Amino acid sequence: MVTVWCADWPVVAAGAAADVPAAVLVANRVVARTPAAAVAGVQRGARRRAAQGACPELQLHELDRDRDGRAFEPVVRAVAELAPRLEVGEPGWLTLLARGPSRYFGGDQALAERLHPLVVAATGSVGFGVGVGIADGRSASSIAARRAARTSSGVIVVPPGGSPDFVSPLSVGWLGELGEIDPELVDLFARLGLRTCGQLAALDGRDVLARFGVVGQHAHRLANGLDTRLPAAADPPPEWCVEHPFPEPVEQLETVVFVGKRLADKLVATLSGDGRVCTRLVVVVETEHGERNERVWYRHSGLSAAAMVERIRWQLEGWVAQPGGLSGGVALVRLVPDEVRSDDGVQGGFWGGRSRADHDAARAIVRLSGMIGDDGARVPEWTGGRLPADRFRWVPAATVDLDDRDDGGADRRPWPGALPPPSPMVVPPVPVPAELHDRAGQPVMVSGRGEVTAAPAVLIVAGSRQRVTGWAGPWPVEERWWSTGRSRRMARFQVVTEQGAAHLIGVEQQRWSVLATYS
DSSP states (O other), rough: OOEEEEETHHHHTOOOOTTOOEEEEEEEEEEEEEEHHHHHHTTOBBBBHHHHHHOOOOOEEEEOOEEEEHHHHHHHHHHHOEEEEEEEEEEEEEESSHHHHEEETOOOOHHHHHHHHHHHHHHOOOSEEEEEEEESSHHHHHHHHHHHHSSOOOOOOOOOHHHHHHHSBBBHHHHHHHTTOOOOHHHHHHHHTTOOOOHHSSHHHHHHHHHHHHHHHHHHHHHHHHSOOOOOOOOGHHHHHOOEEEEEEEOOOOHHHHHHHHHHHHHHHHHHHHHHHEEEEEEEEEEETOOEEEEEEEEEEEEEEHHHHHHHHHHHHHHHSSSTTTHHHHHHHEEEEEEEEEOOOOOOOOOSSSSHHHHHHHHHHHHHHHHHHHTTTTEEOOOOOSSSSHHEEEEEGSSSSSSSOOOOGGSSSSSSSOOOOOSSBBBBBSSEEEEOOOTTTTTTOOOOSSOOOOOOEEEETTTEEEEEEEEEEEEEEEOTTTOOTEEEEEEEEEEEEESSSEEEEEEEEEEEEEEEEEE
């Protein structure tokens, strides 16, 4: 297998230059950075404040998966000139079989040395890490590519049969880098004393399966470098292929994506009926003039309907953005499951985690999106913040994978300055103006030192007077004090009225408003 890895691809897709400090954030956490930002001390996973503290001139960008997919299309097309049959795992990461291209170009080393400058030129950015790794298995070649991106040559070739020896001395943390093993399980391995892949591989596979389940068994196989193909993977029958020929060529991208959504739902329903999920999907799009665009998408955990639609969108937008990509309307869309495996399901947890209700809600949202359009159905995405309205933002449901929502690895630890749980149940889009009076009917004020002029007694919202039976606060917060135009000072209170409702209210510039309601 050959793996091409473009390090920190989200920041490359955002258009940042390597010599300019810049980072891409998800939920105010750094997920990608430029080499200049790394030199300045910006760490992946750091909070926005810590990153800006290390590098005050740091340029910040929000993660945009559609942008990442579009920007990666030139790299895919460049590699496809050498090996048309390749697999795209995610933007910035692709794999292909080495046998044919290696024989044509004179060996694995020659192939890797030819691919590396080609990919660097296709990215359009100089100075970012690009690695090409060749090894026997997908995971071993992926690790080799990631390590190669940190070297000057950008190439690591593992001799045939040498993947186990290559992986053995490496830290078990590399298993988490691939995105196939839960980082908590990797951390557990380390705490149990299994600090290298070789130590994990030396255990009896049956004991690992008995102790850690199917996920532990897969980690054991990765540590052995034996992942050429999953044991449960199989070639699906040809009749599972779904396609839609358009009676009239379609030139609107959203129409083609909508049809792709219907095909994805149909394919997933067929696979579910047989107890299987698709791990490798071929998306074929043809135009009325015979132009053809074909991509193979791979995902170890299986592609849900939403994940298929997301990749269809990336493929179409990337194709349209290329010079001379399309000369006519789309005439055919075809989805071909190239590899499937048994659907082992997900064991529901007793505390937290995804439940059956979450699965049913995701299916309902997908159906609703098909009825009213992508922009009509929106879901919350966690971004973090001190105020209830800042913690989430609404995004189109079609832009996220509802079956695998990890918020980009967002850290859910308590936000500094935020109120502790429980969180309010109802958050209005805009704070509702209110008044807060004391027993004498005078407005309650909060000084610059956070001192209350009198105990709250009456809350007035939309002309309705409600007697306050309990209150707590104030909890002052001061944000962006260093910026004259963006600074903000606020004091927050929790109040309970005689109707039994609990509200989170705030005062800013001596104006009160209801920020959220608990019940």
